[in-house]
Amino acid sequence: MTHHATQPTAPANAPAHAGIYRYDAVDRQFITERVAQFRDQVQRRLSGVLSEEEFRPLRLMNGLYLQLHAYMLRIAIPYGTLTGQQLRALADIGRRFDKGYGHFTTRQNLQFNWIRLEDTPDILDALGAVDMHAIQTSGNCIRNVTTDQFAGVAADAVADPRVYAEILRQWSTLHPEFTFLPRKFKIAIIAGDHDRAVIRAHDVGVKVKTNAAGAIGFEVYVGGGLGRSPFLGQKTRDWVDEQDLIAYLEAVLRVYNRLGRRDNIYKARIKILLHQTGLAKFTEMVEEEFASLRGPRYHLDPEIVAEIRRHFAPPPYDALAETVVDAAPGTAFARWLETNVAAHRQPGYAAVTVSLKPAGGIPGDATSDQMDVVADLADRFSFGEVRVTHAQNLVLPHVRRADLAEVFAALDAAGLGAANVGTIADIIACPGLDYCSLANARSIPLAQELSRRFADPERQKAIGDVSIKMSGCINACGHHHVANIGVLGVDKHGKEAYQLTLGGDPTLNAAIGDLLGPAMAEEEVADAVEKVVDLYLARREPGERFNDTLARLGRAAFKETVYAAG
């Protein structure tokens, strides 16, 4: 992980199939040293040798934040992939060092909310024991690379995007040149037309694709990002050869590192640089840099790519015929099959999404006991693999269709049987003012209220895939800008208030939602959202999706229905 070379390396002794990248001795040694260093730093902080000013950047580099109620530890889950063993270790940390639960975030990370500073080195040791850490979850560095939760599973993908996410992880981790960027830098990567990682909302979005000759290459988007000034990533190159991936991204980063603003935190992201420079000029500068970098030093060695690919080789599936699963119509199981079970490229298998959105629940929260249940199911039914989605759910990526009934029963018994993935009740919500010290307003209580209002499966089905996403402040961790219906918490004279945005879209046709009107009080929000949904249902034409109806009717129609007196 800290090879400090331009070339990623593949560890020796890779198992024939792993489904997950295993650390090598260098990675392990690095993690161990890093924890020992932090243990010493914590000791020096507690004994007063280090001031908070000196210690703060050190703790942030290890994922430790000070939040509204306590310290919060953000743990990296590289490209959202976990083993059952790792998830069990997280559950155990939650039980031993926190209050028995954790929160999965839109960055495919896990946050613990009640951490004691003095316990942190032991927690990092426990993480290190399962090849995990909390590095690159904070600070102005290249953050944890995120990807499609169905990587290696989705039939529409041309490759497993985690291969390249891993290459980028190795390239970016502690890259000496990119440890102090003007601002944080987020990369997301997909490998098909169906964007499940919202790549155009990232500083860099990468789409893996193939050309007519079947060679792998990349389409690159730069300058996306939500937050105070939301922008969608713009395509800077339609094709980068596989061997030039690092040279190209290094070129983008160099232009950013050189020209990105360091004097104003609100203008420091690459999206502002691109916006102010203009796409043509920015692309020209990147091309110039790329031309100078392109060459042997930055070439991705195909053998290394092949070696890393071997780590993500498919698990040893059984050769199965396509299986039809019987479910009595109208049962919870039948409904769950429809909403939570996705097609798998391997006949007889399916990818199961475990909803962390029970009606009235806290989006993304899972208890340690629930994590254990999912970890055990992963070991028994999914080759020991679990994924985390940016929509704050978990995935068992390789379940035999014949086992689905048993998996559902076990999930349901653990309170994880909600059949609502991809429906309006599958709400994304950031922690908001219930936990986050940057928040203006709470987001979880509204998500709970809305998930209760939209809990009826028949109504969910009638509504279709309308999305609701909520953020407790303009930092937009809850991705409200790219929701069909976005909810943003604002401060109105010291009181919580909320703005609605309509028309956002997180796919490759990304769109930023438009503000509907003045902010409203908490108790008005759920009614307003229902009015928006009701108008859509009343006026949509057959097959029309929310944003199409919105475009046809115009925002004014929705505004009128929401703000009409009485």
Place this chain on the structure above:
Amino acid sequence: MALQAITANRLRDGVVVWRAGDGTWVERLEDAAAFEPAAAEQALAAARVDERENRIVGLYAFDVVVENGLPVPVKIRERLRGLGPSVRPDLGKQAPPPAAA
């Protein structure tokens, strides 16, 4: 001018604390002092010593009113700090004390 209370997190474990009238740090908002503006400034200056001596972090003063003799934060942010997450009444300061064995 508004009354103010003073809050911070305990360095060692991150627990939210408030400054009491006698200069100690207390774990419950109801035990916090509500200072008149001039006294608040003094108390904050005194609290900074504890910050420098590495007992607390994240020190700041916030507005309160006094109701029934108890300090009540003006803003929801500090009310939530005094209670815990509104969505988890079982956690934080508001959590019911563990049942006696």
